Amino acid sequence: xxxNKKAPIKLSHYNFFAKNRKAxxxxxxxxxxxxxxxIIVLIIFIYASIALAKTKSLxxxxxxxxxxxxxxxxxxxxxxxxxxxNNKNKIEEWISQNNENx
Amino acid sequence: MNxxxxxxxxxxxxxxxxxxxxGGIFAMVYNFYGAPYDVRNIESEILAEKIADCISRGAxxxxxxxxxxxxxxxxxxxxxxxxxxxxxxxxxxxDNKEIQYFYEVEFYTPEDVANPKFGFYGGxxxxxxxxFIKKENNKEYAKLAKCTEKRFYALSEEGNQYLIKILSAIGxxxxxxx
Numbered sequence: 001x002x003x004n005k006k007a008p009i010k011l012s013h014y015n016f017f018a019k020n021r022k023a024x025x026x027x028x029x030x031x032x033x034x035x036x037x038x039i040i041v042l043i044i045f046i047y048a049s050i051a052l053a054k055t056k057s058l059x060x061x062x063x064x065x066x067x068x069x070x071x072x073x074x075x076x077x078x079x080x081x082x083x084x085x086n087n088k089n090k091i092e093e094w095i096s097q098n099n100e101n102x
Numbered sequence: 103m104n105x106x107x108x109x110x111x112x113x114x115x116x117x118x119x120x121x122x123x124x125g126g127i128f129a130m131v132y133n134f135y136g137a138p139y140d141v142r143n144i145e146s147e148i149l150a151e152k153i154a155d156c157i158s159r160g161a162x163x164x165x166x167x168x169x170x171x172x173x174x175x176x177x178x179x180x181x182x183x184x185x186x187x188x189x190x191x192x193x194x195x196x197d198n199k200e201i202q203y204f205y206e207v208e209f210y211t212p213e214d215v216a217n218p219k220f221g222f223y224g225g226x227x228x229x230x231x232x233x234f235i236k237k238e239n240n241k242e243y244a245k246l247a248k249c250t251e252k253r254f255y256a257l258s259e260e261g262n263q264y265l266i267k268i269l270s271a272i273g274x275x276x277x278x279x280x
Contacts, residue, residue: 031115035119038119038122038123039122042122042123042126045126045130046126046129046130046133048130049129049130049131049133049134050133052134053133053134053136053137053280054137056137056138056139056140057139057140057143058139058140058141058143058144072151072154072155073150073151073154073252073253073254074254076154076158076160076161076254076255076256077161077254077255077256079160079161080161080254080255080256080257081255082161083161083257083261084257084261084263086212086263087212087263090212090215091212091255091263091265094210094212094215094253094265095253095254095255095265097253098251098252098253098267
Protein backbone atom coordinates (compact mmCIF):
# COMPACT_ATOMS: atom_id res chain seq x y z
CA UNK A 1 0.00 0.00 0.00
CA UNK A 2 1.14 3.51 -0.80
CA UNK A 3 1.74 5.79 2.05
CA ASN A 4 0.05 9.09 1.11
CA LYS A 5 1.41 10.78 4.10
CA LYS A 6 4.11 13.23 3.07
CA ALA A 7 7.50 12.72 4.53
CA PRO A 8 8.70 15.65 6.61
CA ILE A 9 11.07 17.94 4.72
CA LYS A 10 14.51 17.42 5.96
CA LEU A 11 17.16 20.00 5.36
CA SER A 12 19.68 17.34 4.74
CA HIS A 13 23.04 18.04 3.17
CA TYR A 14 21.98 16.27 -0.06
CA ASN A 15 18.84 18.36 -0.60
CA PHE A 16 20.70 21.58 0.07
CA PHE A 17 23.40 20.68 -2.44
CA ALA A 18 20.90 19.67 -5.15
CA LYS A 19 19.12 23.00 -4.93
CA ASN A 20 22.41 24.85 -5.24
CA ARG A 21 23.42 22.78 -8.28
CA LYS A 22 20.19 23.72 -10.12
CA ALA A 23 21.08 27.39 -9.72
CA UNK A 24 24.58 26.69 -10.98
CA UNK A 25 23.24 24.87 -14.07
CA UNK A 26 20.94 27.80 -14.82
CA UNK A 27 23.77 30.27 -14.54
CA UNK A 28 26.07 28.11 -16.68
CA UNK A 29 23.44 27.84 -19.43
CA UNK A 30 23.23 31.65 -19.50
CA UNK A 31 26.99 31.88 -20.04
CA UNK A 32 27.01 29.10 -22.64
CA UNK A 33 24.19 30.80 -24.58
CA UNK A 34 25.99 34.15 -24.32
CA UNK A 35 29.18 32.57 -25.65
CA UNK A 36 27.35 30.92 -28.55
CA UNK A 37 25.70 34.26 -29.45
CA UNK A 38 29.10 35.96 -29.29
CA ILE A 39 30.64 33.35 -31.62
CA ILE A 40 27.70 33.61 -34.05
CA VAL A 41 27.99 37.42 -34.12
CA LEU A 42 31.74 37.14 -34.71
CA ILE A 43 31.24 34.68 -37.57
CA ILE A 44 28.62 36.99 -39.15
CA PHE A 45 31.02 39.92 -38.97
CA ILE A 46 33.90 37.89 -40.41
CA TYR A 47 31.72 36.77 -43.33
CA ALA A 48 30.58 40.38 -43.82
CA SER A 49 34.20 41.55 -43.96
CA ILE A 50 34.99 38.84 -46.55
CA ALA A 51 31.96 39.90 -48.63
CA LEU A 52 32.96 43.58 -48.40
CA ALA A 53 36.55 42.77 -49.35
CA LYS A 54 35.30 41.22 -52.61
CA THR A 55 33.69 44.52 -53.61
CA LYS A 56 37.02 46.34 -53.52
CA SER A 57 37.16 47.09 -57.23
CA LEU A 58 37.74 50.50 -58.72
CA UNK A 59 35.91 51.44 -61.90
CA UNK A 60 35.74 54.60 -63.93
CA UNK A 61 32.20 55.89 -63.66
CA UNK A 62 31.96 57.82 -66.88
CA UNK A 63 28.38 58.22 -67.97
CA UNK A 64 27.51 59.99 -71.18
CA UNK A 65 24.68 61.99 -69.64
CA UNK A 66 26.65 62.95 -66.56
CA UNK A 67 27.73 66.62 -66.47
CA UNK A 68 31.05 65.93 -64.80
CA UNK A 69 32.08 63.18 -67.18
CA UNK A 70 35.15 63.55 -69.38
CA UNK A 71 34.99 61.07 -72.24
CA UNK A 72 38.14 61.84 -74.19
CA UNK A 73 37.45 59.24 -76.84
CA UNK A 74 34.01 60.70 -77.60
CA UNK A 75 35.48 64.19 -77.85
CA UNK A 76 37.78 62.96 -80.63
CA UNK A 77 34.76 61.72 -82.58
CA UNK A 78 32.93 65.01 -82.06
CA UNK A 79 35.91 67.02 -83.35
CA UNK A 80 36.12 64.72 -86.39
CA UNK A 81 32.40 65.31 -87.07
CA UNK A 82 33.03 69.05 -87.10
CA UNK A 83 35.52 68.47 -89.95
CA UNK A 84 33.68 65.78 -91.89
CA UNK A 85 30.26 64.52 -90.87
CA ASN A 86 29.59 62.27 -93.86
CA ASN A 87 28.19 58.82 -92.95
CA LYS A 88 27.43 60.14 -89.46
CA ASN A 89 24.57 57.75 -88.83
CA LYS A 90 26.64 54.77 -89.90
CA ILE A 91 29.53 55.85 -87.70
CA GLU A 92 27.25 56.49 -84.72
CA GLU A 93 25.71 53.07 -85.12
CA TRP A 94 29.13 51.43 -85.28
CA ILE A 95 30.34 53.26 -82.17
CA SER A 96 27.14 52.45 -80.26
CA GLN A 97 27.78 48.72 -80.83
CA ASN A 98 30.67 49.07 -78.41
CA ASN A 99 28.44 50.64 -75.74
CA GLU A 100 26.00 47.74 -76.09
CA ASN A 101 28.80 45.24 -75.55
CA UNK A 102 30.00 46.89 -72.33
CA MET B 103 38.42 26.65 -1.64
CA ASN B 104 35.54 26.04 -4.06
CA UNK B 105 35.23 29.77 -4.68
CA UNK B 106 38.84 29.97 -5.64
CA UNK B 107 38.30 27.18 -8.22
CA UNK B 108 35.28 28.99 -9.71
CA UNK B 109 37.29 32.17 -9.97
CA UNK B 110 40.02 30.32 -11.82
CA UNK B 111 37.52 28.81 -14.26
CA UNK B 112 35.88 32.21 -14.75
CA UNK B 113 39.26 33.83 -15.41
CA UNK B 114 40.04 31.17 -17.99
CA UNK B 115 36.61 31.65 -19.53
CA UNK B 116 37.15 35.43 -19.81
CA UNK B 117 40.60 34.86 -21.30
CA UNK B 118 39.14 32.53 -23.93
CA UNK B 119 36.38 35.05 -24.74
CA UNK B 120 38.93 37.85 -24.98
CA UNK B 121 41.07 35.73 -27.32
CA UNK B 122 37.99 34.90 -29.42
CA UNK B 123 36.99 38.55 -29.76
CA UNK B 124 40.54 39.70 -30.48
CA GLY B 125 40.96 36.89 -33.02
CA GLY B 126 37.64 37.80 -34.62
CA ILE B 127 38.62 41.46 -34.94
CA PHE B 128 42.01 40.45 -36.39
CA ALA B 129 40.29 38.16 -38.92
CA MET B 130 37.89 40.92 -39.97
CA VAL B 131 40.63 43.52 -40.42
CA TYR B 132 42.91 41.01 -42.20
CA ASN B 133 40.13 39.95 -44.59
CA PHE B 134 39.09 43.46 -45.49
CA TYR B 135 42.40 45.32 -45.64
CA GLY B 136 44.33 42.28 -46.90
CA ALA B 137 42.21 42.12 -50.06
CA PRO B 138 43.75 44.15 -52.88
CA TYR B 139 41.86 46.77 -54.86
CA ASP B 140 41.20 45.53 -58.37
CA VAL B 141 42.34 48.46 -60.50
CA ARG B 142 42.65 46.55 -63.78
CA ASN B 143 39.46 48.06 -65.21
CA ILE B 144 40.84 51.55 -64.76
CA GLU B 145 44.25 50.47 -66.00
CA SER B 146 42.83 49.02 -69.22
CA GLU B 147 40.72 52.17 -69.76
CA ILE B 148 43.80 54.35 -69.32
CA LEU B 149 45.82 52.16 -71.70
CA ALA B 150 43.07 52.37 -74.35
CA GLU B 151 42.86 56.15 -73.98
CA LYS B 152 46.64 56.54 -74.20
CA ILE B 153 46.64 54.45 -77.39
CA ALA B 154 43.81 56.57 -78.80
CA ASP B 155 45.78 59.72 -77.99
CA CYS B 156 48.83 58.27 -79.67
CA ILE B 157 46.90 57.42 -82.85
CA SER B 158 45.03 60.66 -83.17
CA ARG B 159 45.56 64.01 -81.52
CA GLY B 160 42.31 65.86 -81.96
CA ALA B 161 40.64 64.29 -84.97
CA UNK B 162 43.55 63.71 -87.36
CA UNK B 163 45.37 60.37 -87.44
CA UNK B 164 49.12 60.66 -87.02
CA UNK B 165 50.93 60.85 -90.36
CA UNK B 166 53.26 58.00 -89.33
CA UNK B 167 50.38 55.58 -89.83
CA UNK B 168 50.42 56.19 -93.57
CA UNK B 169 53.01 55.77 -96.28
CA UNK B 170 52.15 57.08 -99.72
CA UNK B 171 48.42 57.02 -99.07
CA UNK B 172 48.38 53.46 -97.70
CA UNK B 173 48.74 52.16 -94.16
CA UNK B 174 52.26 51.84 -92.87
CA UNK B 175 52.59 48.14 -92.05
CA UNK B 176 55.76 48.75 -90.07
CA UNK B 177 53.99 50.95 -87.55
CA UNK B 178 53.37 47.95 -85.27
CA UNK B 179 57.12 47.58 -84.73
CA UNK B 180 57.64 51.18 -83.68
CA UNK B 181 54.25 51.84 -82.09
CA UNK B 182 55.42 51.03 -78.54
CA UNK B 183 58.39 53.32 -78.82
CA UNK B 184 56.39 56.02 -80.57
CA UNK B 185 53.78 56.03 -77.79
CA UNK B 186 56.36 55.66 -74.99
CA UNK B 187 54.92 52.35 -73.77
CA UNK B 188 57.05 49.95 -71.79
CA UNK B 189 55.26 46.68 -71.03
CA UNK B 190 58.24 44.97 -69.44
CA UNK B 191 58.02 46.91 -66.19
CA UNK B 192 55.67 44.48 -64.49
CA UNK B 193 56.75 41.26 -66.15
CA UNK B 194 57.45 39.53 -62.87
CA UNK B 195 53.87 39.00 -61.78
CA UNK B 196 53.14 35.83 -63.69
CA ASP B 197 54.80 32.48 -63.05
CA ASN B 198 56.48 32.64 -66.44
CA LYS B 199 57.34 36.33 -66.10
CA GLU B 200 55.01 37.01 -69.01
CA ILE B 201 53.95 40.47 -70.15
CA GLN B 202 50.74 41.49 -68.44
CA TYR B 203 49.43 43.83 -71.15
CA PHE B 204 47.79 43.50 -74.53
CA TYR B 205 46.41 45.92 -77.08
CA GLU B 206 44.93 45.63 -80.54
CA VAL B 207 44.14 48.44 -82.93
CA GLU B 208 41.91 48.05 -85.97
CA PHE B 209 41.07 50.60 -88.65
CA TYR B 210 37.76 50.34 -90.50
CA THR B 211 36.19 52.46 -93.18
CA PRO B 212 32.53 53.59 -93.10
CA GLU B 213 32.01 51.63 -96.32
CA ASP B 214 32.99 48.33 -94.66
CA VAL B 215 32.53 48.30 -90.88
CA ALA B 216 32.78 44.51 -90.63
CA ASN B 217 36.27 43.92 -92.00
CA PRO B 218 39.22 45.93 -90.77
CA LYS B 219 41.27 47.73 -93.39
CA PHE B 220 44.38 47.58 -91.24
CA GLY B 221 45.27 46.35 -87.80
CA PHE B 222 48.11 45.56 -85.45
CA TYR B 223 48.61 44.40 -81.92
CA GLY B 224 51.21 44.38 -79.18
CA GLY B 225 51.90 42.86 -75.80
CA UNK B 226 50.89 39.38 -74.71
CA UNK B 227 48.41 37.90 -77.19
CA UNK B 228 47.28 35.27 -74.62
CA UNK B 229 45.15 37.85 -72.81
CA UNK B 230 42.98 38.53 -75.88
CA UNK B 231 40.86 35.40 -75.51
CA UNK B 232 39.91 36.44 -71.95
CA UNK B 233 38.16 39.51 -73.36
CA PHE B 234 35.51 37.43 -75.13
CA ILE B 235 34.54 35.29 -72.15
CA LYS B 236 31.41 36.44 -70.40
CA LYS B 237 32.57 37.04 -66.86
CA GLU B 238 30.41 35.67 -64.12
CA ASN B 239 30.70 36.78 -60.55
CA ASN B 240 32.96 34.11 -59.12
CA LYS B 241 36.60 33.69 -58.20
CA GLU B 242 37.67 31.83 -61.33
CA TYR B 243 36.33 34.52 -63.63
CA ALA B 244 37.83 37.26 -61.46
CA LYS B 245 41.29 36.02 -62.44
CA LEU B 246 40.67 36.58 -66.15
CA ALA B 247 42.18 39.63 -67.80
CA LYS B 248 40.18 42.87 -67.68
CA CYS B 249 39.52 44.39 -71.06
CA THR B 250 38.35 47.68 -72.48
CA GLU B 251 37.12 48.33 -76.00
CA LYS B 252 37.05 51.87 -77.32
CA ARG B 253 35.74 53.01 -80.65
CA PHE B 254 36.12 56.40 -82.25
CA TYR B 255 36.10 58.18 -85.55
CA ALA B 256 39.04 60.08 -87.00
CA LEU B 257 40.33 61.39 -90.30
CA SER B 258 43.58 61.02 -92.16
CA GLU B 259 45.45 64.15 -93.22
CA GLU B 260 44.01 63.64 -96.72
CA GLY B 261 40.50 63.74 -95.22
CA ASN B 262 39.72 60.00 -95.50
CA GLN B 263 37.32 58.72 -92.87
CA TYR B 264 38.43 55.92 -90.54
CA LEU B 265 36.73 54.15 -87.69
CA ILE B 266 39.20 53.00 -85.09
CA LYS B 267 38.67 50.19 -82.62
CA ILE B 268 41.04 49.74 -79.69
CA LEU B 269 41.02 46.68 -77.47
CA SER B 270 43.19 46.75 -74.37
CA ALA B 271 43.64 43.98 -71.80
CA ILE B 272 45.38 43.82 -68.45
CA GLY B 273 46.37 40.51 -66.82
CA UNK B 274 47.98 41.07 -63.42
CA UNK B 275 45.53 38.86 -61.55
CA UNK B 276 48.20 37.97 -58.97
CA UNK B 277 48.48 41.60 -57.98
CA UNK B 278 44.78 42.52 -58.12
CA UNK B 279 42.87 39.40 -57.08
CA UNK B 280 43.37 37.36 -53.95
